[in-house]
Structures are given as structure tokens and as C-alpha cells.
Amino acid sequence: MRAPWLWIGLPLLAAGFLLLMGTTRRAARSAAAVALLLALAAWRLPIEQPVRLAGSWGFRVAANMQILGRQLIITDAMRGLLVWLFLALALWLGGAGVARMEPTYPGLAMAVVAVLVAALAIRPFLYAALLIETAVLLSVPLLTPPGSVAGRGVLRFLTFQTLGMLFILFTGWMLVGTETGLPDSALAVRAGTLLGLGFVLLLGVFPFHSWMPMLTEEIHPYAAALVLLTVTSVGGVFGLAFLEKYTWLRESATVARALLTAGGVMVVIGGILAALQPHAGRALGYAVLFDQGLALFALGLGNVQGRLLFFALWPARIVAFALWALALSGLGRRRDGLAYRQLVGLGRGATWLSAGAVVAPLILAGAPWFVGFSSRLALWRAAAAHGLLWLTLFLAGSGGLAAAAFRLWGALFSPGPETINAEANDEKLWMAALLLTSLALGVLPQWWWPHLKQILAAFPHLGP
Amino acid sequence: MTWHGYWPDVVAGLLFVVGLVMLMSEDWRLFLLSLAGVYGGTAALSAWTWPWPLAATVLVGGWMAASILGISLREAMTPVRRARLSVIVFRLLAGLLAGLLATSLVPVLQRWLPPLPVAHLWGGLALILLGMWQLGLRGNQPLEVSGGLLAVVGGFIVLYATLEQSLLLAGLLALVMVALALAGGYLIVQAAATEPPAPAPAEEEG
Numbered sequence: 224m225r226a227p228w229l230w231i232g233l234p235l236l237a238a239g240f241l242l243l244m245g246t247t248r249r250a251a252r253s254a255a256a257v258a259l260l261l262a263l264a265a266w267r268l269p270i271e272q273p274v275r276l277a278g279s280w281g282f283r284v285a286a287n288m289q290i291l292g293r294q295l296i297i298t299d300a301m302r303g304l305l306v307w308l309f310l311a312l313a314l315w316l317g318g319a320g321v322a323r324m325e326p327t328y329p330g331l332a333m334a335v336v337a338v339l340v341a342a343l344a345i346r347p348f349l350y351a352a353l354l355i356e357t358a359v360l361l362s363v364p365l366l367t368p369p370g371s372v373a374g375r376g377v378l379r380f381l382t383f384q385t386l387g388m389l390f391i392l393f394t395g396w397m398l399v400g401t402e403t404g405l406p407d408s409a410l411a412v413r414a415g416t417l418l419g420l421g422f423v424l425l426l427g428v429f430p431f432h433s434w435m436p437m438l439t440e441e442i443h444p445y446a447a448a449l450v451l452l453t454v455t456s457v458g459g460v461f462g463l464a465f466l467e468k469y470t471w472l473r474e475s476a477t478v479a480r481a482l483l484t485a486g487g488v489m490v491v492i493g494g495i496l497a498a499l500q501p502h503a504g505r506a507l508g509y510a511v512l513f514d515q516g517l518a519l520f521a522l523g524l525g526n527v528q529g530r531l532l533f534f535a536l537w538p539a540r541i542v543a544f545a546l547w548a549l550a551l552s553g554l555g556r557r558r559d560g561l562a563y564r565q566l567v568g569l570g571r572g573a574t575w576l577s578a579g580a581v582v583a584p585l586i587l588a589g590a591p592w593f594v595g596f597s598s599r600l601a602l603w604r605a606a607a608a609h610g611l612l613w614l615t616l617f618l619a620g621s622g623g624l625a626a627a628a629f630r631l632w633g634a635l636f637s638p639g640p641e642t643i644n645a646e647a648n649d650e651k652l653w654m655a656a657l658l659l660t661s662l663a664l665g666v667l668p669q670w671w672w673p674h675l676k677q678i679l680a681a682f683p684h685l686g687p
Numbered sequence: 688m689t690w691h692g693y694w695p696d697v698v699a700g701l702l703f704v705v706g707l708v709m710l711m712s713e714d715w716r717l718f719l720l721s722l723a724g725v726y727g728g729t730a731a732l733s734a735w736t737w738p739w740p741l742a743a744t745v746l747v748g749g750w751m752a753a754s755i756l757g758i759s760l761r762e763a764m765t766p767v768r769r770a771r772l773s774v775i776v777f778r779l780l781a782g783l784l785a786g787l788l789a790t791s792l793v794p795v796l797q798r799w800l801p802p803l804p805v806a807h808l809w810g811g812l813a814l815i816l817l818g819m820w821q822l823g824l825r826g827n828q829p830l831e832v833s834g835g836l837l838a839v840v841g842g843f844i845v846l847y848a849t850l851e852q853s854l855l856l857a858g859l860l861a862l863v864m865v866a867l868a869l870a871g872g873y874l875i876v877q878a879a880a881t882e883p884p885a886p887a888p889a890e891e892e893g
Contacts, residue, residue: 291854350855354859369877369880378826385840397799
């Protein structure tokens with residue numbers, strides 16, 4: 224058995240079958256089960272080591288696979304990353320039925336994640352840019368299912384991702400042979416600038432972030448949030464691979480400063496603009512920008528703690544955005560839109576959904592006791608160590624996101640037309656489960672923190 | 688120099704002309720014909736450094752992309768539009784500006800890249816700039832966005848072909864081209880399906 228077959232081939236095959244299923248619930252349950260199994264396999268199955276079944280019977284999972292003269296390699300050190308990716312996918316796919324997504328959603332989401340895993344596994348790793356682009360193109364039918372209108376957000380998303388891919392591919396050629404040695408200063412500036420531009424477009428770094436709020440405004444929030452989070456999270460890991468491979472890039476003070484600055488600006492812009500939006504979907508898009516800003520700031524710290532914090536943001540990202548997107552799906556369905564004026568008075572009839580929609584941004588802002596608190600507290604401390612300005616930026620961003628939550632609360636619980644649709648049992652159950660999960664993960668960070676440390680094992684030069 | 692020596696310059700010039708026609712055209716049939724021409728030129732220039740079978744993947748991928756977009760437009764029963772003269776003149780001037788900009792950027796790229804015929808540099812760069820113009824000027828329609836991105840990718844292939852010769856790269860780039868067209872075609876059909884029906888023409892009185 225080969226690891227790329229198991230974690231890339233199998234999900235792609237499963238995606239094909241899932242696309243043939245007629246109902247969302249069946250497809251979502253099957254897809255979540257497959258994703259859970261793959262997460263379990265990543266947790267329990269060692270790679271390139273014998274696995275004993277019974278007596279002298281056993282097998283070994285090989286790490287690599289040849290494809291058109293290049294290799295797909297999933298090493299034992301990457302298992303931690305796979306566990307988190309497939310766990311997150313299982314959670315999001317499980318909620319697809321509750322969000323009343325199209326029947327094609329689980330299959331397409333599974334295919335997108337499988338291609339993104341291939342992007343992390345391909346060698347030479349520069350080809351990852353092409354695979355990320357393939358995942359982006361696969362996500363187009365996910366974002367605009369039959370019967371929906373494709374707005375400008377999707378077109379802009381496609382444009383920025385394609386241009387970003389080309390910049391990164393081009394830089395890859397420039398960087399050949401500079402893995403360990405320092406390139407001459409002109410080459411370093413050129414390659415660094417082009418690479419930076421590629422990642423700025425790929426990750427939606429300010430000021431190239433306009434597609435994020437546009438997507439979450441025009442598209443179903445559950446589809447838009449999944450695509451935004453998977454593409455930007457895997458794009459971030461791809462960025463880490465560059466830091467891992469090129470010593471001069473990893474040790475460059477200019478790169479660290481650029482990451483800190485970009486991160487700080489994104490945190491403050493994302494938080495404050497989230498508060499100023501008249502649309503709950505757009506606020507969600509700006510929250511993604513805020514969260515990306517935190518991740519870039521963590522990388523910009525330039526030390527092991529910062530890289531650990533980069534991954535420590537993941538649990539909050541997975542759970543809080545699922546909670547928020549799921550809640551907004553339910554609320555938007557009841558009023559045929561997510562503008563605050565449309566949501567007025569909905570809170571009394573849809574209490575659980577409203578609670579989810581209000582608590583999620585607070586979790587992302589760093590509310591105590593919840594899952595995002597420990598990582599944000601560590602980042603606030605790191606920001607304070609860099610200077611009062613950074614801490615002020617962080618607090619302004621978090622304050623903005625909290626203000627967005629209270630603004631939504633105000634709209635939901637203002638006197639308005641009574642809602643006719645009561646909440647379904649599955650909606651209540653998922654809201655309660657996600658709220659409890661975010662609370663449990665927040666109170667007991669020692670549960671997940673050691674597992675996140677394992678992810679860094681895939682990057683030996685960046686780890687402890 | 689024999690006529691053979693001028694061949695890359697001729698192809699680069701033709702590539703620019705078809706790119707310019709693509710930018711100016713409002714009629715989707717001419718637009719797609721130009722896109723097919725762009726990929727003919729891209730494959731011809733790539734064939735200088737790539738083996739022919741590899742360059743053929745670019746041609747096949749590009750023409751498949753144009754066909755997919757064409758089929759989608761027919762499926763969506765897109766009417767043929769005609770641009771006003773002022774729009775055509777504006778786009779022509781913008782396109783010529785892209786050509787001038789490419790000319791001024793060639794010396795810079797010559798310092799950045801390994802020795803490469805000027806025709807390749809200029810052709811690739813001009814095509815990228817024309818594609819960017821397309822995205823900037825008409826970036827809210829699926830056909831124009833897909834076409835613009837395909838033009839940018841085509842220009843990139845002309846430049847990148849000299850740097851990397853890999854079967855997987857050529858295959859993935861062709862896959863990206865076709866997938867871009869599929870995504871564009873899907874969005875075209877979606878937009879047509881969700882558009883409100885056009886009002887019936889009012890009957891003339893009297």
C-alpha cells in the first residue's frame with residue numbers, strides 16, 4: 224500500500240462516488256465517515272514501518288509514488304497534518320446536511336481537500352502551486368451550485384489565485400540552487416518580491432483581500448467559508464515549506480518584518496471592517512482576513528513558538544468558523560439573505576442559531592474560556608513584547624470583531640417580524656455540540672496542544 | 688539572416704495581433720477564434736525550446752479550452768454583440784500601450800532570465816499584459832475573465848518553456864487551461880440559467 228493512494232487516491236475515488244449520491248444527508252454522512260476513517264488511519268498507521276496484523280501477517284505503507292516522472296511523498300512526519308486536515312473535513316462535511324447544502328457539496332469538498340493534500344505531497348514542491356490552482360478550479364462548482372448566481376467574487380477569486388500560482392511557479396525557477404546558500408542580493412530581492420507577490424495573491428493578504436468578503440456575501444456561507452479556509456490554510460503550509468527549504472528566506476529579517484507588518488495590518492483591517500459591514504456574510508469574510516493576519520504575524524515572530532502558534536490557530540479556525548457558517552446558513556435561509564436589516568427580530572425564533580452566530584466571532588476575537596483564547600493570549604503577549612503599537616493593533620482588531628458580534632446580536636434581537644420557521648432538531652444539536660466543543664477545547668488546551676506540536680515535525684528546520 | 692531567422696519575430700508579432708483582436712472583440716465567436724490563435728502562437732514559440740510533443744500539449748489544451756468555452760456559449764444561447772467604435776478604439780490604444788510596455792520591459796527581463804530570444808520575451812510579456820488588460824477592463828464577465836486568464840497563462844508558458852522542460856509541468860499546465868475553461872463555461876451557463884427572461888418586444892401600435 225502507498226500513502227499517496229490512501230490519502231489522495233482514496234478520497235478522490237470517494238469523491239466520485241459521493242457526487243453520484245442523490246441526497247445531501249446521505250452524501251454528507253458517508254463523506255464524514257470516510258474523512259474520519261482517513262484521519263484515524265493517519266493517526267494510527269505508521270508510514271515506512273511494518274504493521275503487524277496477525278502472526279507473521281502484516282503490511283507496510285510506502286511513503287512515495289511516481290507520477291509522470293515526479294513524486295508524491297507522504298512521510299511519517301506528515302501524519303499529524305493529515306489527522307487535522309481530515310478531522311476538520313469530517314466536521315465540516317458532517318454539518319453539510321444541517322446547512323442544507325447541495326448534494327454535490329460533500330463530493331466536491333472531498334475532492335478539493337484531496338487535491339490540496341496532493342499539493343503538500345508533490346516533489347519538487349513548487350508544483351504545489353499548480354495543484355492548489357486545480358483545487359481552486361474544482362471549488363468553482365462548489366461555490367456556485369446549479370441554480371445559484373455567480374457573482375464577481377468568484378471571478379475575482381479565480382483571477383487572484385491563478386495570478387498567484389504563476390508568480391510562485393516563476394519564482395521557483397529563480398530559487399533553484401539557493402536552498403542552502405545565500406543568493407546574491409539582486410536575486411534575493413527579485414525572488415523575494417515575486418514570491419511575496421504570489422503569496423499575497425494566493426492568501427488574500429491586504430490589499431488583495433477584496434475577494435474574501437465578496438465571496439462570503441454572494442455565496443452560501445458554508446461553501447464560501449470552507450473554500451476560503453482550506454485554500455488559505457494549505458496555502459499557509461505551502462508558505463512554510465518555502466521557509467523550511469530556503470535557509471536565507473527563513474533567516475531573513477526583512478521577510479520576518481514583512482510578515483509581522485502584513486499580519487498586523489490584516490488583523491486590524493479585518494477586525495475593524497468586520498464591525499462596519501451591514502452584512503453578516505461580509506463580516507465572516509473579514510474575520511477570515513483577521514485570522515489569516517494572526518497566522519502571518521505568528522510566522523513573522525521568526526521563532527519556534529511563532530510557528531507553533533501558526534498551527535495553534537487551527538482548532539479555533541476549524542470549530543469557530545464551522546459554528547459561524549452553519550449558524551449563518553440557518554439564519555440566511557429563514558430570511559433569504561444575511562443583511563442585518565433582513566435578520567432583524569430573528570433571534571427570538573432561532574435562539575440556538577443566533578447564539579452560534581454571535582458566539583463564533585467572539586471566539587475568534589479571543590473570548591476567554593473558548594478554544595481561541597490560549598493561542599490569542601500567546602500572540603497578544605508576543606505582540607506586546609514587540610512593542611505597544613503591535614498590541615494596540617491586535618486589541619483593535621479583536622475589539623472590532625467583538626463589535627461585529629454585538630452588532631449582529633443587536634440586529635437579531637431587535638423587535639421585528641416574528642420568524643415562522645422554528646429551529647430543526649439537527650440545527651439545535653449541532654449548535655450545542657459546536658459550542659460545547661469550542662468550550663471544551665478552550666478549557667482543556669492540553670488535549671490538543673501536543674498533537675499540534677507533532678505537525679511541526681514535518682518541518683525539521685522550523686521545529687524545536 | 689535568412690527568413691528562418693525572422694520566424695520567431697513573425698510568430699511573436701502574430702501572437703500580439705491575435706491577442707489585440709481578442710481584447711477588442713465583443714463578438715464571442717471572434718474572441719474564441721483569437722484565443723485559438725493565441726494558443727497556436729504560444730505552442731509555436733514554445734516549440735523552440737520544448738520538444739514538439741510537449742509543445743503540442745499547449746496547443747491541444749488551448750484549443751480544447753476555446754472549444755469548451757464555445758460550446759458553453761452556444762448552450763447558453765449567448766447573443767452576438769457588437770462593440771461601439773469608441774470602445775474598439777479605446778481597447779486598441781490600450782493594447783498598443785501593452786505592446787509598448789512590453790518593449791520597455793524586455794531589457795529588464797533579459798537581465799533576469801537566461802539568454803532567450805527577444806521575440807520570445809516580447810511575445811510572452813505582451814500576451815501577459817494583454818491578458819491583464821482584459822481582466823482589468825472586462826473583469827466582471829465569465830467569458831472575458833476566462834479568456835484573460837488563459838491569455839496570461841499562454842504568455843507565461845512562452846517564458847517558462849525556456850526555463851523548465853517537464854512532462855508533468857506541461858501536463859498540469861494543460862490541465863489548468865482546460866479546467867479554467869470548464870470553470871468559465873460552467874459560470875457562463877449558470878449566469879444564463881439564472882438570468883431573468885428578456886421582455887418580449889412590444890408590438891408596434893397602429
